[in-house]
Amino acid sequence: MLLQTDLTTPLESPANYVPAINAQKTFRHILDICLKDSNAYGNTYFARYFEWQGVCREQWFYRCVASDMLQSQGVFVTKCAHQDYAHETFPFQTVECHLNSFNVRACSFHLLFRFYVDGVLASTGFQQIVFASHDRKIIRLPKSVIEEIRLYEDAQFVPKG
Incomplete structure (x- = not known):
């Protein structure tokens, strides 16, 4: 179980989470899968999902939180990232990413990414x-x-089990 104040505790797999539905806002971003995103079998490379997390995170922060990305005040460090798959994706499909925050604290926050086809x-x-x-x-x-990030937070978002 995630301790609210512990920055070093790993989270359980997102597969154990329910989709965020209790947030005031959900950021949505569209991604198109191209041939360059796929392997010889035609399915999407594992690494692309992490790339898409970064693209969606940056678009959300720029468009919704702080367009200057707080560059004069500091830097954002990705402490950990995780990805679980429900089914394969393929070139020329359109992916819609839904982004929400959870576990928002004074110095850190978590982002949940849900990719839909x-x-x-x-x-x-x-x-x-x-x-x-x-x-x-x-x-x-x-x-x-923090106030802006909380608009996307599902405060009831907790791991199952």
Whole structure:
């Protein structure tokens, strides 16, 4: 079980989570799968899902939280990232990513990624993001940023079992 104040505790697999439905907002971003994203068998490379997490995270933060990405105040460090798959995806499919936050704290937050193809869940993943100074010491997020991140938070989002 995730301890609210412990930045080092790994989370259970996202497959053990229910989809976030209790957030005020959910960020959505569309991705198109191309041939370059697939292997010789025609299914999507494992690494692309992590790339898509980064694309969706950056688009969400830029469009919804802080367009300056807080560059003058510090840096965002991805402490951990995880991805689980429900079924394969293939070139020329359109993927819709749904992003929500959970476990929002003073210096860190988690992001939940749900990837859908034709309305069917294809994959889920999460990242733990920590805010740090330019010399890589963990620091508090600005209060206004925490307030924006909380708009996407599912406060009831907890691991099953």
